[in-house]
Amino acid sequence: MKTVRVAVVGAGVVGVSTAVCIAEALPLCSVTLIADRFSPDTTSDGAAGILFAAEFPDVPIATQRRWFRSSFRHLLAIAQSEEAPEAGVTLSSGWQIFKELPETPKPFWWDLVIGFRAMTSGELRRFPGHACGQFFTTLKCECRSYLPWLQRRFRGAGGRVERRRVGSLQELGGDFDLLVNCSGLGSRALLGDMQVEPVRGQVLQVEAPWLQHFIRDGDGKTYIYPGVRSVTIGGTRQAGDWRLGEDQTDTEGIVERCRRLEPSLSRAKVLGCWVGLRPGRRNPRVEKELLQLGGRRVPVVHNYGHGGWGVTLAWGTAVDAVELVRQSLQETPPRSKL
């Protein structure tokens, strides 16, 4: 019998991953996924979804590697299964190129992706103005397919879904024994965490089925990511910018920069533009606390603030969040919380 009532707030890639992990790993929990926006309307839905990450400054590298490894293994298994097209997860190979030698010659995840190697001078010749580069195979997880697929898996594990806006965690304190906060940028209003801020990203979807390899400039601002149905080209990283509409100057800049890397894009038809706000934070917050909510002490597990790497790290931080849920339930069993 399910005896512990758990609410997960947030149905982006972090929330749905966390809800699935709890529902599958802790059969005593009845899990309700609560959000005001579900796929295809979350930030996660528009992300290119390439598995890649920059380093967070204050999280031990061993932890960041564990998050990356866990996500990579989980998604690789899907990419290699018959579920791959339905889940929108595929292998993706390509180049990351640098105008100047990067501070760290290899990213912390270099040996967790497949076939990471330095580019040859022959390969570099097609990218004038670039001093070095790396070639590797990673994964691409398209959340417009992945999130509905993951939500079906969640319901299969007995999970329930509720669409509503949560004004404060107090609202949920009476109905649930434990809360998991995966509200991304929404944590700013929900918790008053002013460390979370929007990092605006604008991308274009183009039709260019002849492109098979990704190209990413090491500064992270220019990229070309071929996907299942279209190619995502980008982008922008505008901290503190809340605008969700298309910026025509950004569009022109994206087209111009991407064509410089891949001239054949001048033949590509633009299918659409998308803008999303990354949940920027110095470090993601993956931790637990005990809150006094409406006269009860309720354990709260946080999992938010993944910035530009939420698709990459969602499964890894979800696995850690499950462990925090388990610890919280041992420290504060539901019946002793009166």
Ligand SMILES: Cc1cc2nc3c(=O)[nH]c(=O)nc-3n(C[C@H](O)[C@H](O)[C@H](O)COP(=O)(O)OP(=O)(O)OC[C@H]3O[C@@H](n4cnc5c(N)ncnc54)[C@H](O)[C@@H]3O)c2cc1C
């Ligand atoms: C242009 C762009 C490209 C990107 N490309 C990549 C990429 O290639 N690889 C990668 O790893 N990452 C990428 N990202 C980053 C990635 O999109 C984010 O890190 C990720 O989507 C964060 O997921 P999330 O679940 O935390 O947030 P979200 O997807 O924003 O979900 C938040 C959820 O919380 C809910 N919520 C919030 N507040 C409340 C409330 N008060 N009440 C109820 N519900 C609430 C929302 O409705 C939503 O369901 C990109 C982002 C952008 C903008």
